[in-house]
Amino acid sequence: MSHQTGIKANEKLSKIFGKSKNGKIRVIKVSIENEELTCSGTTEVKKDWERDYDKLITPLLDENVPCYILYRLDTKTSMGHAWLLLSWVPDAASIRQKMVYASTKATLKTEFGSAHITEEIHCTSADEATLDGYNRHKKAFATPAPLTSREEELAELRKAEVKTDVNTDTRHQTLGGISCPLSDATIDAIKDLVKGSYDYLQFRIDLDEECIHVSHAAVVPLLELPKHIPEDHARYHLYMFKHTHEGDYQEAFVFIYSMPGYSCSVRERMMYSSCKAPFLDHLNSLGVDVVKRLEIDSGTELTEDFLQDELHPKKILHRPAFAKPKGPPNRGAKRLTRPQEES
Template sequence: MSHQTGIRANEQLAKVFGKAKNGKFRVIKVSIENEQLSCGATAETKKDWERDYDKLIGPLLEKDVPCYILYRLDAKIPLGYSWLLISWTPDTASIRQKMVYASTKATLKTEFGSAYITEELHATTLDECTLEGYRRHKQDFAAPAPLTSREEELKELRKTEVHTEINTNTRHQTLGGINCPLSEATVAAVQEMVRGKHDYLQFRIDLEEEQIHVSRAAKVELADLPKQVPEDHARYHLFLFRHTHEGDYFESYVFVYSMPGYSCSVRERMMYSSCKAPFLDELAALGVEVVKKLEIDSGSELTEAFLQDELHPKKILHRPAFAKPKGPPNRGAKRLTRPTAED
């Protein structure tokens, strides 16, 4: 899975990039702040690139905070100097930070100029960011096969996987989903819904705690269901849809993921998208059999007709017979021919 976050370089960083291509800087630190690529620090050339490497890069790295480091090598290319891009993603960083930085890397390269970046290094430990670590990387990945931009993004996302022991009884946990824990109140509300106390639950993700909370538990009529969907934040909804179809009575659990477009922050969109599948597994473990999963932009979509069509799609019982198209209207009468003696 690979997604662009929509994060772009701010005006200050764009000016720094322009000066860097003229050889003014040796190193540039780039961080993601307020959903923008920002310049964290710069340093000018002191000696040659090997002597400058450890002195300039080491002080820029924070133990638990990811960042990008653009380091100018002394090799010349047709456009100017070649640059090394270091993606610093420590193992102690949160999964959310790893996802955002991995998904924004392609945008950073485009903003700076992909042609200038001739080498890349993905580092998770401080030792890998040293000159010795860079040389080991060069030896291990000498002459790599060329990759498309899509392949590069997938490779970067795989590097940020959470590594666990793998055997016949374990599964590898990757960034396919983030398992946010459920609060005690959330578990209790789901259990009460199974027992029949509620027919509607609304859930929110606390982005700081990375935990799922129940924000509303009530008896809600179908006509009032659209009013429950916020217009400025993403939410999960669980609704017990009581209805009849072709004379039969049904009670169906419907899971709704509401995302009101780009009015939500990048972090909120990514968290709700990534937590959905693990959250559905948690609901199943609590005894909720979700019959239908829906994604909507607005609460106005949740009408009875919409839910009926989603749960009971109309079937085409008889296909219409093929109708031969009529000929052109002015072609005249059909010609009749008499059989000849030879016939």
């Protein structure tokens, strides 16, 4: 179920989107005004993208009012120049503004052309919107390249040979599972989710560090949610399911543990299984009230009907009465038996 706001780009902005593909425009500022996506300013390319970044973006940001910034990078894809989408949602903005901008981002990407947007960043403070903030974001959300089977085996051997000591920095193992620490970026992303900046987070366990990292954070329509479930690695997912039930609008955090089966190593399967319960405790301590916990093999299972049935199981109001089976036909009259007298 898509939960966009219905706000669309006005005619002027649509024309600017079309012209921007010629490579001359560096920045497009987009605001929501009068229930429309509106262009609040454009700037042409001055120098290279890194030198233009702070000079062109910072003056466009209002400390109290959200906006979107589309920033043209110097790299190219098969579609043309690559673009960065910066969502500016300051902490001082109202809850309504935060929700409207979060819900409209998917529409903005569609109207501009999702294929042109290769990177996204969500900023709530001025330092996050700088070039240094962008580089910190890239570093925090970077995902290492997957290892081959042979590399995983060698890594396991090295860990078995070297990591034999136990100290206060090693992971804490209890009967409830293995408690892996959360990276700072992961904790920040969860807090942003609670604030309404995102509705979807994906988490991965770094098997070498034995630490949980956030690998993806976004506003994701339900129809696109299956595309975010990896087919070759286990992951944890946290999704804000926005829906209606019996005429009432409801929002519920759903925790999803995806395990694609034997395409994952034995250690990966064991780590994700063992870390799940302590990780849920972490989420609860950070203010996430998980209403439903799910385990899936594939993202294709995540449909609206499936989530509705899991959160609101259908009740059987008229349970059929038990029908006593009929006896064999033509068995004759019932025989009466007398209890035997004690001798």
